[in-house]
Amino acid sequence: MRSHVPNYHHPYTFVFVFILFPALGAYANTLSPTESLTISNNKTIVSRNETFELGFFTPGSSSRWYLGIWYKKIPIRTYVWVANRDNPLSRPNGSLKISYDNNLVIYDHSDTPVWSTNLTVGASRSSLVAELLDNGNFVLRDSNSNEYLWESFDFPTDTLLPDMKLGWDKKTGLDRVLRSWKSVEDPASGNFWTKLETRGFPEYYVFNRETIIYRSGPWIGNRFSCVPEMKPIEYMVYTFIASNEEVSYSYHMTKPEVYSTLSLSYTGTIQRRNWIEQSQAWKQLWYQPKDICDNYRQCGNYGYCDSNSLPNCNCIKGFGLGNGQEWALRDDSAGCVRKTRLSCDGRDGFVVVKRMKLPDTAATVLDRGIGLKECEAKCLQDCNCTAYANTDIRDGGSGCVIWKGGLFDIRSYANGGQDLYVKLAAADLDHVKITSHGTIIGSGIGVTIFLLIIIIIFSYWKIKQKSDITIQTPRVDQVRSQYLLTDEVVLTSERYISRENKTDDLELPLMEFEALAMATNRFSVANMLGQGGFGIVYKGMLPDGKEIAVKRLSKMSLQGTDEFKNEVRLIARLQHINLVRLLGCCVDKGEKMLIYEYLENLSLDSHLFDKIRRSNLSWQKRFDITNGIARGLLYLHQDSRFRIIHRDLKASNVLLDKNMTPKISDFGMARIFGPDETEANTRKVVGTYGYMAPEYAMDGIFSMKSDVFSFGVLLLEIITGKRSKGFYNSNRDHNLLGFVWRYWKEGKGIEIVDPIIIDDSSSALLWTHEILRCIQIGLLCVQERAEDRPVMATVMVMLGSETTAIPQPKRPGFCVGRSLFETELSSSTQRDDDLTVNQITLSVIDAR
Structure with a gap:
């Protein structure tokens, strides 16, 4: 009996199958010389395991088209590679083909090449094939020999995938770097990029254009020196190669189902993220730079940075301040100088500095074959040697690295880092000898x-x-924390007055009243920068030309000694690019003053609500400012040594530097939470009308969510260009939140946007989608119930991803004034629990 076997080679059968099963064409993982990938046919290439997908895309609301690779199984569109990032297609009719000169080429609508692999290939074109591999590598290979002629892994964009290498390869001549996107919606090459330095003791740097902003520290056997978060993980294996042929870093996932990436964001942050299936979100495992001590060369030569001390910069034992006046004003870049010159006659010794990020290693000498004892002897014999350490911290330590010349970009860690042995003159050793194992020996x-x-x-x-x-x-409103370097945050007035002139109480440089009076031209009106309920802020200039801002607390101010002490202690310990920096204070002749870094562009409200200055605030600038404020608030809530609730976030408390980088200021009302605290209660409700969350204004309950509410109000102010405080639009809208909510529900959200943004026709269409998302995020932050509001970590994810699903907001909380829905109540059919109107009068609000 003859079996019936269908003839799949019959042309009609092939057409029939293709029509019934179009997915067979869409899920191909290769591209042959006779095929093309076009925007119009919406075809993509998918890896065999369906982890990655390659095709044309437009980021967000952009009208430009790019060829890229993204995770197929992850619902949040996450791009990991972009081909034509600096040459996008302006029309939706481009194509990808294998050209007649054996290259992968992207053609525009007029068949003009806009991107190519630029190879000189000797193989026959018919034997070439492009394939998307299971690890996300897009390769052009010879189908006969399976030799890779070109691969996307050799040309990373902003993301390092598993098995992709970062660094230099002598054989290919490639130096693989990461370069950030230009913005959240623009894959073009941004300002930030990384480079794995191959000289000396290899480590990688992050640059802003040509300026180094961060250094990873060298590879010390199992991680980079200044990334203590790189702990061994069961599903991840790190590989670092340093040889004459190659210097590279990579990682491998032993569990393919775990998705993990290392990327460089458009803000200059290196971050490790894992995809969490349960929460359907990316979780950030660590990121760098994180605090002020991660800034490159923060403390100058022979100085080290400690984020847990005040001041942050300190001199290594045996070294003193290079410029005392600059250090007093917390300009720490002056560094330190050696107290006693080295003798180089055998009498010099070493002091061990523990748990350190090793100094910059570009100019070092390595010998991986000897240990610490031999390394010490080698350093003693070399008059130019200034320090030494192990090259590998595993198994008790091994190898030898020697520094010659200055030691800079050092920081200490509470946990992490390694021991650094610094050479000192005998006179500075205090008759105590430090052996190569750190044992203290001496008559003392x-x-x-x-x-x-x-x-x-x-x-x-x-x-x-x-x-x-x-x-x-x-006292009722006193807050304590076990994490402070001192025992109290807020002290009673009686105790403070009795000790107000002791520097150890303030832990900041103290300046005399007369010095500040001279700097501000005797506090002249011409030097005024602003005025609030707590006093006046003046611009000042010190004798060396350094500009400062002086906050002179009014003697009638509601901010007493408690609040002053609180602000001093809190802000002095907080170091972040989006927090204003406190330089010193003054407690003299009955005056209380704070000295801050001077920020050239003053406060956000001076731009946002000014008819002339607001025209300089394009949507991109406003979005960048929003992201900066969010990062600063996230640092306060989650990433700082304390959990801090600001309680008075508003436009006038956001200052702008010369680059329009936002910095949160004014911590007089801030409070510290313990690790297990989620909310607190106070009988002294302080803040600013229009920014306070309902539960705080009504019941004195404050938490991270009350800060989120303030952020939401501020975000809506940035979008609309309208003040929340004193807002008036019509009889229907008695506050900004009601105004935004009504237009949002009517589907007219774009009509609330500041007309200056909309009038910018070149960008209005491009950013419309992003603006609407931000309105939605702002409304989520100002919802009535605190538990409905997102935390700042979630806000950052929503701001940073165009594809993250955002829930629909519930009605905002109204804590002051008449209900904007009074005219709607008679005909409303909504549930009572979906409408919350609070009508109260606040009698204890500090005008700031």
Whole structure:
């Protein structure tokens, strides 16, 4: 009996199958010389395991077309590679083909090449094939030999995928770098890029154009020196190669189902993210730079940065301040100088500095075959040697790296880093010798133990004394935290007055009243920068030409000694690019003043609500400012050493530097939360009308979500160009939130946007989608119920991704004034629990 076998080679059968199963064509993982990938046919190439997909796309609301690769199975569109990032297609009719000269080429609508692999290939064109591999590598290969002639892994954009290498290859001559997108919707090459330095002890740098802004520290066996978060993970294996043929870093996933990327954001941040299936979101595992101590060369030569100390910059033992006046004003880049010159006669020794990010290693000498003891001897014999350390921290340490000349870009870690041995003159060793293993030997050991005992006894007495005083002078709104370097954040007025002239109480440089009076031209009206309920801010100039901002607290101000002390302690410990920097303070002649860095562009409200200046605030600038404020607030809530609630976020408390980078200021009302605290209650409600969350204004309950509410109001102000405080539009809208909400529900959200943005016809269409998303995010932040509002980490994800699903907001909370829905209540059919109107009068609000 003859079996029936269908003839699939019959032309009609092929057409029949293709019509019934069009997906067979769409899910091909290769492109042959006879095929093309075009925008019009919406065809893509998918890897065999369906993890990655390659095709043409337009980012967000952009009208430009790019060829790129993204994760197919992840609902949030995440691009990992872009071919023609700097040569986009202006029309939706481009194509990708294997050309007659054996290259992958993207053609525009007129068949003009806009991107090519630029190869000189000797193979026959008929034997070439382009394939998207399961690891996301797009390759052009010879089908006969399977030799890769070109691969996308050799030309990364902003993302390092598993098995992709970052670094230099002598054989190919390639130096693989990451370069950021220009903005969230523009894949063009941005200002930020990375480079793995091959000289000395290899490490990678992050540049802003040609300026180094961050350094990873060298590879020390299992991670980069200044990325302590790179802990061993069971599903991830790191590989670092340093040889004459190759210097590279890569990582491999032992569990293919775990998606992990290392990317460089358009803001200059290196970040490791994992996809979390349960929450359907990317989780950030770590990011750098994180704080002020990550800034390149923050503390100058022979200085090290400690984010847990005040001031942040300190000199290594045996070194002193290079420029005392600059350090007093917290301009730490002056660095330190050696107290005693080295003798180079065998009497010099070493001091061990523990848990350090090793100094910049571009000019170092390596010997991986010797240990610390031999390394110490080698350094002693070399008069130019200034320090040494292990090259590998695993298994007790091995290898030797020697620095010659200055030591800079050093920081300390509470956990992490490694030991650095710095050479000192005998006179600076205090008769204590540090061996290569860090053992202290010397005749003064008995004295040292005795002094330690005395210090312990004294510390115990002081703690008990403070405890007794605290019991005698309790206060309702006092906040404490076990994470502070000192024992209290807010002190009673009686205790403060008795100790107000002690520098150890403020832990900041103290300046005399007369010096500040001279700097501000005797606090002249011409030097005024602004005025609030707590006092006046003046511009000042010190004798060396350094510009400062002086906040002179009014003697009638509601901000008393408690709030002043609170602001000093809090902001001095907070170091972030989006937080204003406190340089010092003054407590003299009954005056209380704060000295800040001077920011050239003053406050956000001076631009946003000014008829002339607001014209300079394009949507891109406003969006960048929004992102900066969000990052600063996220740092306060999540990434700083404390969990801090600002309680007075508003446009006038956001300052702008010369580059229009936003910096959150004014921490007089800020409060610290413990690790397990989620909210607190106060009988002293302080803040600004129009920005306060309902639960805080009504019941004194504040939390991270009350700050989120303020952020939402501020975001809507940035979009509309209208003030929340004192807003008036018509009889229907008595506050900004009601105005925005009504237009949003009517589907006319774009009509609330500042006309200056809309009038910018060149960008209005391009950013419309992003603006509408931001309106929606703002409304989510100002919802009535605190539990409905997102946390700042979620806000950052929504701001940074055009494809993240955003829920529909519920009606905003109204805590002051008449209901804007009074005229709608009679005909409303909505549920009562979906409409919340609060009508109260606030009698305790600090005008700021």
